[in-house]
Amino acid sequence: MKIAEARVIVTCPDRNFVTLKIVTDEGVYGVGDATLNGRELAVAAYLTEHVVPQLIGRDPARIEDIWQYLYKGAYWRRGPVTMTAIAAVDTALWDIKGKVAGLPVYQLLGGRSREGVTVYGHANALDVESVLTEISDYVALGYRAVRVQTGIPGLESTYGVSKDRMFYEPADAAIPTENVWSTAHYLDHVPQVFARVREEFGPTLKLLHDVHHRLTPIEAARLGKSLEPYHLTWMEDPVPAELQEGFRLIRQHTTTPIAVGEVFSSIWDCQQLITEQLIDYIRTTVVHAGGITHLRRIFDLANLYHVRSGSHGATDLSPVCMAAALHLDLSIPNFGLQEYMRHTERTDAVFPHGYRFEGGYLHPSEEPGLGVDIDEELAARYPYRAASLPVNRLQDGTMHSW
Numbered sequence: 001m002k003i004a005e006a007r008v009i010v011t012c013p014d015r016n017f018v019t020l021k022i023v024t025d026e027g028v029y030g031v032g033d034a035t036l037n038g039r040e041l042a043v044a045a046y047l048t049e050h051v052v053p054q055l056i057g058r059d060p061a062r063i064e065d066i067w068q069y070l071y072k073g074a075y076w077r078r079g080p081v082t083m084t085a086i087a088a089v090d091t092a093l094w095d096i097k098g099k100v101a102g103l104p105v106y107q108l109l110g111g112r113s114r115e116g117v118t119v120y121g122h123a124n125a126l127d128v129e130s131v132l133t134e135i136s137d138y139v140a141l142g143y144r145a146v147r148v149q150t151g152i153p154g155l156e157s158t159y160g161v162s163k164d165r166m167f168y169e170p171a172d173a174a175i176p177t178e179n180v181w182s183t184a185h186y187l188d189h190v191p192q193v194f195a196r197v198r199e200e201f202g203p204t205l206k207l208l209h210d211v212h213h214r215l216t217p218i219e220a221a222r223l224g225k226s227l228e229p230y231h232l233t234w235m236e237d238p239v240p241a242e243l244q245e246g247f248r249l250i251r252q253h254t255t256t257p258i259a260v261g262e263v264f265s266s267i268w269d270c271q272q273l274i275t276e277q278l279i280d281y282i283r284t285t286v287v288h289a290g291g292i293t294h295l296r297r298i299f300d301l302a303n304l305y306h307v308r309s310g311s312h313g314a315t316d317l318s319p320v321c322m323a324a325a326l327h328l329d330l331s332i333p334n335f336g337l338q339e340y341m342r343h344t345e346r347t348d349a350v351f352p353h354g355y356r357f358e359g360g361y362l363h364p365s366e367e368p369g370l371g372v373d374i375d376e377e378l379a380a381r382y383p384y385r386a387a388s389l390p391v392n393r394l395q396d397g398t399m400h401s402w
Contacts, residue, residue: 001026001100003060006052006089008034008044011379013346015169016040016387017318019374020047020088022096024060030095031374033287033321034088036080037314038171038388046085050074055089061100063093067293083265083290090291091324091370098369105324105370109296109331116361117329119313119340120145120208124161127151128196135201144360145206145233145337150193154185159212159390169315174386181214181392181400187223194230203231206337208259210236214392214400217246224254233337234259234281234310241269247278259283262312266290267298274298274305281310281336287321288312292328299332308336315341319351323372326355326364338362350379 004025010018018034036043051070058066070086071077098105106112123134123146131150138146151158157179159170190209197207209232215223220238227235236259239246250258259281264270265288273279282302289295299309309332311325322340329338340362343351353372354365365371392400 001028001060003055003058006055008047008052009374009376009379010040010044010384011350011382012385013350013379013382014344015171015315015347016384017347017350018044018047018088019318019320019379020092021374021376022055022060022089022092024096028096028099030060030092030099030369031320031372032088032091032095032291033318033324034084035287035316035318035321036084037316039081040384042081043084043088046081047088051085051089060093060096063090063097063293066090066093067291071290078266078268080263080265080288083294084288087287087289087291087294090293091286091320094292094324095369102368104327104364104366104368105292106327106330106364109292109327112330113333114330114335116358116363117326117335117338118144118360119338119357119362120147120206122147122149122341124149125151126161128193131193132196132200135197135205139201139205142358142360145208147208147210147236147339148193148197149210150189152182152185152189155180155182159392171316171387171389173388176388177390179390179392180395182395183215183219186214187219187226190223191226191230194227194232198230206233207231208233208236208337211238213237213240215239217249221250221253224250224256224258227256228254232256236260236283237262241273244272244278247273248276251278257281259310262288264289267294267301270298271301274302274307277305277307279307281308283310283312283339285312285317285321286324286328287317292324295328296332299328299334303332303334308334309338310336311338313339313341315343315347319343319348319353319355320370320372320374323353323355323364323370326362327370330364346382350375350382
């Protein structure tokens, strides 16, 4: 069996997605997600111009060798564009291998380590009373974990809070929207939110909060300490992760668990954070960290240092990525949580899939391979639409570090 064709499909069923479809000379094909929010066409070009020509004629069963070839064969290694492109190839090859073997991918990864994948949803609203209602809705659906975000009094808009609760997509304009930020307002408000949430829902519901990289280490330490009475499962992305030594300062001052890594693209981005036990959850994803092959390496390293997985799962990760993530989540020993933001009906129609949500758990498909596909005819009806993620400025107009 040889790779006969590989094509890049760009579509926008309510938001942009890039998908790689690899087809063999025997007609077996696999799909991989190549979506990089706000930079989709950069990955599409990288695949089309540089990667696809190198795939033709190769044995699709040689997943590890192809991964190493694409990684080491590029002099300019790593980075989000390169690693997202490699991830698309890797994921599609695992899909093919599962179909050839007649097994779901999780069986090829060692089988089940659990019965289902615990996921969390996003409760976000402009004010505290409204977010309590959002949390109630998720609890009613069977969620065991909820991420809580609210608007900040005194600020006109806040990243992470949307008008459409279930299908939140922050990339909203071709030229980035600019939000105004106040750390003082934020640090005063957030502990009050979680006090109300715990009062309303008690001690057992898993609660999470995303800081979105907006604090300095000492500010993050202050926030973590103020949230300790409310026993968060994690405080996510407290600071920009370029300066990883900053996490040591946070650790010195708070026991609130820390999660980070959705913007990481390789094991080297998180090696120090994991080996020095500066974080509790690593949030790298299949699509942005080199595919199933490389993400499993990250999770294996994390397992040695008592760090659990907590993979990113926002709406910019297509159902192809979500399907792949679930197979990996189900198999690893150190699984923590999986983010699960539901896709719109249009997206689900373009990407028919067999994974399902039941009783607070996501379950991967039992079909051979990943159990997800792309309807190319339907995808062609939704052309690419330029959209960028917002940026932050401080109240005096200074560009924020995030």
